[in-house]
Amino acid sequence: MQATPERISERLEAVRWGVREALNESGRGPDETRILVASKYYTLEQMGALAGAGVEIVGENKVEDLLRKQEAFEDAFEWHFIGHLQRRKARDVVSRVTLIHSVDSVRLVEELAKRAPEEGVEVLVQVNVSGEESKYGVREDEVDPMLEVIGETEGKVRARGFSTLAPLVEQAEDVRYVFAKLRTIRDRLKNRWSSRFDLSELSMGMSNDYRVAVEEGATIVRIGRALIEEPREARS
Ligand SMILES: *Cc1c(COP(=O)(O)O)cnc(C)c1O
Secondary structure: OOOOHHHHHHHHHHHHHHHHHHHHHOOOOOOOOEEEEEHHHOOHHHHHHHHHOOOOEEEEOOHHHHHHHHHHHOOOOEEEEOOOOOHHHHHHHOOOOOEEEEEOOHHHHHHHHHHOOOOOEEEEEEEOOOHHHOOOOEOHHHHHHHHHHHHOOOOOEEEEEEEOOOOOOOOHHHHHHHHHHHHHHHHHHHHHOOOOOOOOEEEOOOOOOHHHHHHOOOOEEEEOHHHOOOOOOOOO
């Protein structure tokens, strides 16, 4: 596995091109999807390569990694948190990231509200669209009650939209329904909650399926391995 800074740059360019193409093909504007690099597999050296390649947003899964990498690259990126967040670690994250993609319980919302800085913290509600295949996120029918609770934090926690983890499949087309369904949920709730939240964001799509996610409306794709591994061989 070769992941020199040059290769990382080349692969990032390929992902940018793929995102732009998917936006264009689905009639969306060229800037409607942001690329976040899911940096859990990246060494500090490779983080440097991401900065050099012009990556703007990185997302970490673990609080320890966030702290360690931020120490070295604080100003180089906008930092998001994308992994499962334990309540006892909420306080370490709230002031360090601009968006938490993985809010999946009322108790976590309450903890975030308690620990958030004056200006509050922005979050996405993680939805388990596919049912039992993925264990992360709330069910669709739990989303509205969750937004109620977020509303009660009086701006300490602010909902900006939704995220999902699609099941792992061989063919990206097989998870198109997951992305389409999250968009439908977003559209419905965006209207209903428009007086209190701007629920525009849809964080969905990873290395293997980001084009399909963009076609279905992703505003943020989370790209991990695609920049450091050779692409998987196409399977028939
Ligand atoms: C690792 C990770 C990704 C990126 O996955 P790849 O398949 O490596 O692109 C995206 N989202 C989350 C929450 C992750 O943990």
